[in-house]
Amino acid sequence: MSKKRKLEAQAGDQVKVGNKTISLEGYLSKKPRKEQATSNNTSGVPNSDQALQTQAPPALQSEAKDEQKSDKNQDTTKPAGDPQFLPIRQALPLWTHQDEIRRILRQHDVLLLVGETGSGKSTQVPQFLYQEKWCQRRRVKVQTNGVTEQVNVGGVIAITQPRRVAATTLAHRVSREAGTSLNGQRGGSDAKGAVVKGLVGYSVRFDHRVPPGTKIKFVTEGMLLQELLRDPHLRQYSAIIVDEIHERSVDVDLLSGFLKQIVSGDKAGRGGIPLKVVIMSATANVESIKHFFSNPDTNTASSSSTREENPTDGIQFLQVEGRQFPVDVIHAPKPIPDIQEALLKTVFKLHTEEPLTDKHGRRDILAFLTGQEEIETAQRLIEEYAATLGPKLPKINVMPLFGQLSMEAQYEAFQPVKGAFTRKIVLATNIAETSVTVPGVRYVIDCGKAKVKQFRPRLGMESLLAKPISQSSAIQRTGRAGREGPGKSYRLYTEETFQGLKKTDLPEILRTDVLGAVLTMKARGIEDVLAFPLMDPPEVESVGKSLLHLHLLGALADDGSITDMGRKMVMFPVTAPYARVLLAATDPKHDCLLEVIDIISCITAGDDIFLQVQSEEIKEEVEVYRKELFRREGDLLTYLTAMQHYAAENTDRAQWCKSRKINMRNMKQALNIRKQIRGLCVREGMMEPAPTDPQPFSPASPDEAAVILKCFLKGFxxxxxxxxxxxxxxxxxxxxxxxxxxxxxxxxxxxxxxxxxxxxxxxxxxxxxxxxxxxxxxxxxxxx
DNA sequence: GAGCACTGC
Known part of the structure; x- marks a missing residue:
C-alpha cells in the first residue's frame, strides 16, 4: 500500500555544539513543552523531519573553532533575572550553550544560530549577551564631513521580528523573565530582591515602549530599516539580533545587506567599535545565508582599500536542536489524479483506524489545502460522509480555517470539539503553516500545493496561483503533527515528487515588486542598487523597471539620484505610488490631502474593509445600509464615504460596522494609519493639524471627487x-x-x-x- | 461573480 518511513530523530536527544555532540538525556524524558505562550514563533523545521534531509556536511555543522577546555574563569554570569523563571529557562535547549555563545561573540562579530522552535533562542540569546563588556555604551570620536565630534556608540541590543505581535509578546516575556517592567517603573526586582530599572523595551508601528535603561529592544524589521534612515551606522546598538531570518521577508533581506556593509566596512562611522550581528534561523537550510555573510567580496560599499585592515573572519555557526515528537511520513505510492478524492479517503482511513485520544491527548486531523473554494468543497464532502457513519464510530466536526473567515470562525478551529466522542478535522490554507498553531493535531494531510502571489515585472501585474510547495514547506507542514505527541503525516504526492520539489520557497524579494526595495536603498545612500549586497538579488530587469517607475513617479532624477520628492516619499508607511498620491494632494490646485489620507488609510489597513456576505438574504439587508456609502465614481470614493461616516459616527461604531458588514478591526487599523499619516504630513509642513473626530459628515462633491481621482492618477x-x-x-x-x-x-x-x-x-x-x-x-x- | 499568508517612522 503506502510507503512508510519511520523517522529516526527523536525529540531533542542531542545537541550539536561546534564539532561536539552533547546528549541531553537529562531532560529528554520530560514532555516537550507546548507552544510557548511567549513566543509567537510557530515556524521552524521540526526536528523529526531533519532525518529526511541528508546529513549536513561537516563544514555546516561546525565553524565554531577556538573552543576552550573550560570557560569558567570568564563566566561572569550568575543568572540574572526573576528566579521564578529560572527552572523554565534552564530547561531550554539553549541554556547550556550560553557560555559558548558569549565566547564566540567575544572573539567574532557575526554568529549564525540555528535553533528550532522551542529552543528558546528569541528569549534567551539577548539575556545571555546584554551584560557583556562589548555591550556597554562608549563615548567615541567620529569624523562627520571632516568635523570631529564626540558621540555615544552601543549599549543596546536590538532583536528584529517580522511581525508586531511577535516583537511585543517577546518583549513582555523577556521583561518578566528579567524581573523588570516594560513601563520603566521600578516594579521588578532581581535575584537579591533589589529594585532594578527598565531593561527590556520594544518598538513597533503605533506602539513604543522603551523605558530608561533599556538594553534589550525588540523591534520589527521595518522599524529598524526606518531607523537606518536616520542612523546609517546604527550607533545606538552594540548588537543586532536578526530573528526568523528563514522567513526571508523583503525587509530582512535589505536589513541583512545593510548589516553586512556595516560589519565588513571600516567602522569609522562607529568610532571603530564593531557591531555584533547574530543571525537566527529556525530552519537548518542556511547555506545561502552563511555564504552571504562569509564573503566580503560581494560588498561594494566599503572601499577595497580598507579591506585588508579589517579582515572579516567569516561567520560563526552554532546549531541547537529543538524538541519535537517523531512523525511518520507517508507518501502516496503513485501520483494522485484527484486530490479531493484522496483527501476524503485519507480522512476516512484515519478516522476509522486511528484512536481518538491517547496519553498525549486528542488526535485530531489537520489538512493543508490551497484555498477557500477547495476547503469548502472538501468540507461538504466530508460532512456528507460523516452523516453515513455508524453510531460506534466517533463523530466528525469539520472546521474550515482561512484568512477571510471572521475572527470568531477562526477561533472555533482552535477550540476543542464540543461533543465528547468527536474528532476535529481542520481544513486550512497556509495560515496554519506559519501564522497560527492548531492544538490537538496529530495527523497532517498535505496536498502539496499552496497559492502564491508572484509579481510579473514585465507585465506590471501580479498573479495568484496554486503552485507546488517547497521541501522546507512540506517539512514544516509535517511538523505540525508532532507538537503534542508522536504523529503521522500523509503527503498526497509521491516521494519522488517530494524529492523533486525545490528546497526552499522563493524569498519574497523575488516574488514582489521591488519598487519599494529600490527606493529604500536609494534613500539610504545606495547609489548603485544593482551592486548592493543581497542574498538573492532580483533580476536586473526588475530593478531596471523599478528605477524607471520611480523616475516616472518623480522620486528619482534623470541621473538616478533621489529627489527631494523621493526623500519625502520614503517617510510614509505606504508604497511609493501611494506616497506620490499624498504629495499630489498637497498641491494647492488639488488640495484634498485629508480625503486622500482617508482613502489610503482604508486601503492599506489590510483586506477589504467591506466583508463578504455569503447568504443572499443577509446581502439584501446589508445593501440597505451600505447604499449610503456607495459612490458611482467607484471604489475609492466609496472608501472615502465609509471612512467619513465611520469617523462621524458618535454613538456605536461597533453596531455601525456590524449592520454594514464592515471589518471593524481593519477600520480601527485604518484610523491608526490615518492618525499616523496625518501626523507625518503635519511634521512635513504639508498641512495644518486636522480637527479631531467626530466631524460632521459632508459628502465630496462630484468636482471634488474628480480632483481626488486626479491625485490618484499621479501615482497610478x-x-x-x-x-x-x-x-x-x-x-x-x-x-x-x-x-x-x-x-x-x-x-x-x-x-x-x-x-x-x-x-x-x-x-x-x-x-x-x-x-x-x-x-x-x-x-x-x-x-x- | 470571486477571495494564499504576512507587514511598515
Whole structure:
C-alpha cells in the first residue's frame, strides 16, 4: 500500500555544539513543552523531519573553532533575572550553550544560530549577551564631513521580528523573565530582591515602549530599516539580533545587506567599535545565508582599500536542536489524479483506524489545502460522509480555517470539539503553516500545493496561483503533527515528487515588486542598487523597471539620484505610488490631502474593509445600509464615504460596522494609519493639524471627487484601461484585456475609462480597487 | 461573480 518511513530523530536527544555532540538525556524524558505562550514563533523545521534531509556536511555543522577546555574563569554570569523563571529557562535547549555563545561573540562579530522552535533562542540569546563588556555604551570620536565630534556608540541590543505581535509578546516575556517592567517603573526586582530599572523595551508601528535603561529592544524589521534612515551606522546598538531570518521577508533581506556593509566596512562611522550581528534561523537550510555573510567580496560599499585592515573572519555557526515528537511520513505510492478524492479517503482511513485520544491527548486531523473554494468543497464532502457513519464510530466536526473567515470562525478551529466522542478535522490554507498553531493535531494531510502571489515585472501585474510547495514547506507542514505527541503525516504526492520539489520557497524579494526595495536603498545612500549586497538579488530587469517607475513617479532624477520628492516619499508607511498620491494632494490646485489620507488609510489597513456576505438574504439587508456609502465614481470614493461616516459616527461604531458588514478591526487599523499619516504630513509642513473626530459628515462633491481621482492618477497613471468597442477594458499600458473584479462596486459596469490600483491574474486578468475616470485625465497626469 | 499568508517612522 503506502510507503512508510519511520523517522529516526527523536525529540531533542542531542545537541550539536561546534564539532561536539552533547546528549541531553537529562531532560529528554520530560514532555516537550507546548507552544510557548511567549513566543509567537510557530515556524521552524521540526526536528523529526531533519532525518529526511541528508546529513549536513561537516563544514555546516561546525565553524565554531577556538573552543576552550573550560570557560569558567570568564563566566561572569550568575543568572540574572526573576528566579521564578529560572527552572523554565534552564530547561531550554539553549541554556547550556550560553557560555559558548558569549565566547564566540567575544572573539567574532557575526554568529549564525540555528535553533528550532522551542529552543528558546528569541528569549534567551539577548539575556545571555546584554551584560557583556562589548555591550556597554562608549563615548567615541567620529569624523562627520571632516568635523570631529564626540558621540555615544552601543549599549543596546536590538532583536528584529517580522511581525508586531511577535516583537511585543517577546518583549513582555523577556521583561518578566528579567524581573523588570516594560513601563520603566521600578516594579521588578532581581535575584537579591533589589529594585532594578527598565531593561527590556520594544518598538513597533503605533506602539513604543522603551523605558530608561533599556538594553534589550525588540523591534520589527521595518522599524529598524526606518531607523537606518536616520542612523546609517546604527550607533545606538552594540548588537543586532536578526530573528526568523528563514522567513526571508523583503525587509530582512535589505536589513541583512545593510548589516553586512556595516560589519565588513571600516567602522569609522562607529568610532571603530564593531557591531555584533547574530543571525537566527529556525530552519537548518542556511547555506545561502552563511555564504552571504562569509564573503566580503560581494560588498561594494566599503572601499577595497580598507579591506585588508579589517579582515572579516567569516561567520560563526552554532546549531541547537529543538524538541519535537517523531512523525511518520507517508507518501502516496503513485501520483494522485484527484486530490479531493484522496483527501476524503485519507480522512476516512484515519478516522476509522486511528484512536481518538491517547496519553498525549486528542488526535485530531489537520489538512493543508490551497484555498477557500477547495476547503469548502472538501468540507461538504466530508460532512456528507460523516452523516453515513455508524453510531460506534466517533463523530466528525469539520472546521474550515482561512484568512477571510471572521475572527470568531477562526477561533472555533482552535477550540476543542464540543461533543465528547468527536474528532476535529481542520481544513486550512497556509495560515496554519506559519501564522497560527492548531492544538490537538496529530495527523497532517498535505496536498502539496499552496497559492502564491508572484509579481510579473514585465507585465506590471501580479498573479495568484496554486503552485507546488517547497521541501522546507512540506517539512514544516509535517511538523505540525508532532507538537503534542508522536504523529503521522500523509503527503498526497509521491516521494519522488517530494524529492523533486525545490528546497526552499522563493524569498519574497523575488516574488514582489521591488519598487519599494529600490527606493529604500536609494534613500539610504545606495547609489548603485544593482551592486548592493543581497542574498538573492532580483533580476536586473526588475530593478531596471523599478528605477524607471520611480523616475516616472518623480522620486528619482534623470541621473538616478533621489529627489527631494523621493526623500519625502520614503517617510510614509505606504508604497511609493501611494506616497506620490499624498504629495499630489498637497498641491494647492488639488488640495484634498485629508480625503486622500482617508482613502489610503482604508486601503492599506489590510483586506477589504467591506466583508463578504455569503447568504443572499443577509446581502439584501446589508445593501440597505451600505447604499449610503456607495459612490458611482467607484471604489475609492466609496472608501472615502465609509471612512467619513465611520469617523462621524458618535454613538456605536461597533453596531455601525456590524449592520454594514464592515471589518471593524481593519477600520480601527485604518484610523491608526490615518492618525499616523496625518501626523507625518503635519511634521512635513504639508498641512495644518486636522480637527479631531467626530466631524460632521459632508459628502465630496462630484468636482471634488474628480480632483481626488486626479491625485490618484499621479501615482497610478499606468494602471488605467479604456473601454473597447467590444465592451472589454484594454489597459493603456501594455494593451491587455482586464475585467473588473467582482469585489469592485463597478463590476459589470461600462465606463469610458477606469483606473485601478491592483492588477491580479487569477482566473483571468482582474482589475481591483477600480474608479471611473475620463480618458483625458490620463495624459494630464503624465505631464509634469 | 470571486477571495494564499504576512507587514511598515
Amino acid at each position: 497613471a499606468l494602471k488605467t484601461a479604456m473601454l473597447a468597442p467590444d465592451s472589454s477594458y484594454v489597459t493603456s499600458h501594455g494593451k491587455h484585456v482586464v475585467a473588473i473584479h467582482p469585489s469592485s462596486m463597478l463590476h459589470g459596469q461600462k465606463k469610458e475609462a477606469i483606473m485601478f490600483l491592483e492588477h491580479v491574474y487569477t482566473q483571468k486578468n482582474y482589475a481591483k480597487k477600480v474608479s471611473a475616470i475620463q480618458a483625458s485625465w490620463i495624459a494630464e497626469a503624465l505631464e509634469h
